[in-house]
Amino acid sequence: MALRDHEPIVLEDFGGLWARGDAESCPSDHFIVADNIQYLHSGLETRDALDKWQTVAVPLTRVKRIYNYVMQTGQSLLVLVDNGRLWHCIGPDVQHLILVIPDMDDFGFVAINGRAYITPFTSYYDTHGFKYQLGIKDEYVYVYKGDGVTARKAAGFPPTGTPLVAELSSEDGKTDTGMHVLAVVYETDTGFLTGLGPEAFAELEFDGVHKIHVSNVTIPDAEHALYAKKRHIVSTKWIPEYNGDQKGYQFFFVPNATLDNITDTEITFEFFDADLLSDASHLLDNMSEIPSGVNLNTYHSRMVVVGEFGITETLEGLPPGILDNRSIARVSAAGEPEAFSKVDGILITPLDGNPLTNVQEFRDVLYLFKRTRTYAYSDNNDEPVTWQEEVVDQGVGAPVHGIGTVLDSGGVNVDFLLIADWSGLMLFNGTYARPELSWKIEDFWLSLDRFEFQRIQLVNDSISKKIWMTLPIPFQPVVLHADYGDGLDAKNIHWSKWIFDVDITSACLIESKKLILGAFDPPTVTPLIVSPPVSDVGGIYYINPLKAILTGGSRHDSYYDRGPLEIPPQPPSSTGSIERKIPDPTIKTGLFGE
Amino acid sequence: MPRGTALSEGSSGENISHFAAIRVRVSGYGNLKMQISSLDDVRSKTLVPLHMQVLNRIIPTRLVNFTEQRASFELKTTEMDEYFKINRIVIFTKETATSYPGS
Numbered sequence: 001m002a003l004r005d006h007e008p009i010v011l012e013d014f015g016g017l018w019a020r021g022d023a024e025s026c027p028s029d030h031f032i033v034a035d036n037i038q039y040l041h042s043g044l045e046t047r048d049a050l051d052k053w054q055t056v057a058v059p060l061t062r063v064k065r066i067y068n069y070v071m072q073t074g075q076s077l078l079v080l081v082d083n084g085r086l087w088h089c090i091g092p093d094v095q096h097l098i099l100v101i102p103d104m105d106d107f108g109f110v111a112i113n114g115r116a117y118i119t120p121f122t123s124y125y126d127t128h129g130f131k132y133q134l135g136i137k138d139e140y141v142y143v144y145k146g147d148g149v150t151a152r153k154a155a156g157f158p159p160t161g162t163p164l165v166a167e168l169s170s171e172d173g174k175t176d177t178g179m180h181v182l183a184v185v186y187e188t189d190t191g192f193l194t195g196l197g198p199e200a201f202a203e204l205e206f207d208g209v210h211k212i213h214v215s216n217v218t219i220p221d222a223e224h225a226l227y228a229k230k231r232h233i234v235s236t237k238w239i240p241e242y243n244g245d246q247k248g249y250q251f252f253f254v255p256n257a258t259l260d261n262i263t264d265t266e267i268t269f270e271f272f273d274a275d276l277l278s279d280a281s282h283l284l285d286n287m288s289e290i291p292s293g294v295n296l297n298t299y300h301s302r303m304v305v306v307g308e309f310g311i312t313e314t315l316e317g318l319p320p321g322i323l324d325n326r327s328i329a330r331v332s333a334a335g336e337p338e339a340f341s342k343v344d345g346i347l348i349t350p351l352d353g354n355p356l357t358n359v360q361e362f363r364d365v366l367y368l369f370k371r372t373r374t375y376a377y378s379d380n381n382d383e384p385v386t387w388q389e390e391v392v393d394q395g396v397g398a399p400v401h402g403i404g405t406v407l408d409s410g411g412v413n414v415d416f417l418l419i420a421d422w423s424g425l426m427l428f429n430g431t432y433a434r435p436e437l438s439w440k441i442e443d444f445w446l447s448l449d450r451f452e453f454q455r456i457q458l459v460n461d462s463i464s465k466k467i468w469m470t471l472p473i474p475f476q477p478v479v480l481h482a483d484y485g486d487g488l489d490a491k492n493i494h495w496s497k498w499i500f501d502v503d504i505t506s507a508c509l510i511e512s513k514k515l516i517l518g519a520f521d522p523p524t525v526t527p528l529i530v531s532p533p534v535s536d537v538g539g540i541y542y543i544n545p546l547k548a549i550l551t552g553g554s555r556h557d558s559y560y561d562r563g564p565l566e567i568p569p570q571p572p573s574s575t576g577s578i579e580r581k582i583p584d585p586t587i588k589t590g591l592f593g594e
Numbered sequence: 595m596p597r598g599t600a601l602s603e604g605s606s607g608e609n610i611s612h613f614a615a616i617r618v619r620v621s622g623y624g625n626l627k628m629q630i631s632s633l634d635d636v637r638s639k640t641l642v643p644l645h646m647q648v649l650n651r652i653i654p655t656r657l658v659n660f661t662e663q664r665a666s667f668e669l670k671t672t673e674m675d676e677y678f679k680i681n682r683i684v685i686f687t688k689e690t691a692t693s694y695p696g697s
Contacts, residue, residue: 003655006614006686024633024664032666046622046677548677553623553648555677585678586670591633593607593664594689 009592014044016483016494018590019444026590030440033588034496038466039483046585047481047498050557051544052577053516055092059560062538063518065106065457066506068405071146072114075510079518079540080107086118088148089540096148103136106454108400110296112303112337115190116144118151119305121294121400123454131451132355132371133400134309134326135292141305143190143338155338156227157288159184159197159218166202166214173211173270178238180206181246182254184218185283186228192338195283196234201246206238211270220262233257234280237273247284252276282333287313287340290330294400297359299366300379303337305330306356306368307400313342326355329368331384344383349375350391358398362417363430369398371453372422374432396421396432404458404467405508416488418467420456425469427488437482439490448472457506461513468498468507468515476503479517499583502537502559515543537561537578556581608663610691616667617655617684622646624676628669632662646678653682661690 002008011029016039018030026032038047054060062082069078069088077089084104089095104120111117119142121135144151166182181203183196198218206212220228236249254276257269291314294307306329308314314325329347333339349356349368358369366377366387374392377384396419404418417428424436424445438445448456452472459468467482479498486492506518519538537559548555561576613630620626625643632638641656667685671678 003615003686006612006688008617009685009687011683011685012681023666033668040679040681043619043679043681045679046671554675555623556675579674581672581674581676584670584672586668587680588668589666589683591664591666592611592613592685592687593662594609594611594687 011589012042014039014494015440017441017496019441019495020439021443024591028590028592030590031587032590033586035587036498036582036585037496037587038481039485039494039496041485044587046555046582047496048543048545049547049555049582050500050517050541050559051547052558052560053092053540053542054089054095056095059539060087060089060095061560062520063540064505064520065401066508066516066518066540067107067109068508068510068516069109069116069146070111070114073146076146077508077510077516077540078107078109078116078118080104082520084120086151088116088144088146097150098144098148099142099151101136101139103139106133106294106400108293108295108305110298110303112298114146116146116151117154117296117303117337118142118144119292119294119296121292121307124309131454132326133294133357133454134307134324134355135294135305137309137324138311139292140311141290141292141296145190152227154190154290155192155286155288155340156186156188156194157224158195158283159186159220159224159231161198161218161221162216163200164198164202164214164218165216166204166212168204168207169211169213169268171211171268172209174272175206175208175210175212175270176238176273177206177208178240179242180204180238181236181242181249181251182212182214183234183246183251185232185234185280186220186224187230187232188227188338189229190227190338192336193232193280193283193286194228195286195288196247196251196280203242203246211268213266213268214257215266217259217265217267219265225262228262231259231262232280233267233269234283235271235276237276251280251284253278253280282339282341285341285343287342290338290340291325293330294356295358297361298337299331299359299361301334301337302384303332304359304366305340306359324355326353327351329356329359341383344385347377347384347387347389349373349389357400358403360398360403360417362428365430367392369403369419371399371450372397374398393432396423396426399453399456401455401457402453404460406460406462418458418460420453420458420469422450422453425458425467425482433489435490437484437488437490437493438495440493441480441495448475455505457508459507459509459515461509461515463513470504470507476505476520477501479504479507500557501580501583502541517541517543608693609689610661610663610693611665611687612690613658613660613662613665614686614688615655615657616641616686617653617682618644618669618680619653619682620644620646620678620680621648621650622671622676622678623648624671624673624678626669626678627672628656628667630658630660630665630667633664637662646676 015030017034018026086099143154293305402420424438502519628641
């Protein structure tokens, strides 16, 4: 109804933030400014408040990266803080320091069978001064079992020590006759089978009527004993003309020849060559240590690591001027996530100078990403080195944390992928859908520093149909928020900016839809709306939708209280709290006019 | 024509309008501060804030009385524990002239 003969313009379907072109191009149902708001089905409201997550006496501070680590017993967080210290937080009140690598600026992670595989990485600069990420040189993939015990290097070294001894037992037995070579492999606490050892295998001429007695079976030294839990005897079949090359023959696991401890040194067994079914030869080619990369993931029960710099072993023989293995992806054996073959467990993407950044399985296809490239590989039931490459897109790729994880799964699939490409937030369903989901905020998106995209971490709450995204410097106090309840397309998605009094460095979801935010410091660059910064308030926070209800209506952000800024910085207290208003929740409409 | 009109109902127009009032279906706590601004924010006018209540049977109207070719409204809270929930915004306008006098 008109008011004093003025016609009404009704806004009740709010389109969200518009940052594309100048303010005059903003449609009237969108906003030029949409700060610290969240969308409802029928409107919008002030965003939920930030709250402290940890309740331990000395909470973590200066957080660089958080991942949701799904253990077999429940959910937890892996939290990287300053100085390369990686913590495992089981709920708000338990934390264990599990790994310290001073050069670790960031890490990639995947959970397999409840274990956490961790790859430390850092940033390097090319000759033009552009930043890129690779695994740390001479660093490795680590495995952590979720038990609070320090993570160790994944895989493991073969037995070493005094020669293995094999002789005919005094007991009667049935075997084939002739020359056989025998060796030992360790089985680790994560099920990895090491290479064959010790240095000198045992050689024995079987007589066919006695069992085989093997002695001097290697007892793991202190380092090996950390992970070696069983020892298996492996053997060749009959070798008609043995030439002394002990690793030049095919080995098999001997049935019933396993020492289920690491103390016994002898074992007696018998077998026919026909009983040797399980091949162990490939163990000779496996890596004892896995070079670190920037990302880990799974594909067909294999673990894939991409973006390695390299270790001494893998950097040998590179052409002049080539310093790293940036275009190599390593793929483990199926069902053996730590078993990476040096020979045929690799995929080599086009050597275009761009490092691999990400890896993801989607609809049974393995996708490898560079910053602006996407490649696809399909398992052909043969070794990975034989997999055929298909170039999906030579203009769109993904940064190292730029594929959205779904809910608390730690995975990314909900029949689509959300990918933070340089050109926009892309919906990937086998091809990249256009226009980009960030079409409405394209100017803002393109203003982001492309060489800081490693700071973007995406989470997707597919239940509430919301997305959150951490941003590069200087937008780190801002978390980009999107609501796709009205449709996951460029037109129906609603954007807003959530602004905090602290640099948000990382985000993940736990307990289905609880948004965890990691914070490093007060804002390094003060954006337009942030309140005057408080002292060092880094730590682990979460968005608490119930805070207003539990506190009788209070809707403000709570930060850890570190007291006066001290040098060296002091850890925060879990009990002290700095209460700050949510920085000016604001909407500003598009321009109206007849 | 703004590029945005390809995606959504665009805002455009150069006629001189009188913005008479704004009506906001809002609930919350505290004061909802409002301001109307011209193109490029050259002119602006701060409106009397709306005092918000958690439950409210009234959809309040604020007089604006602002004449411009185009204008936008800013709504925000600025104090601790204030919050708002907005379901509808109605803006009352009337075209008063087609252009400023030519020179």
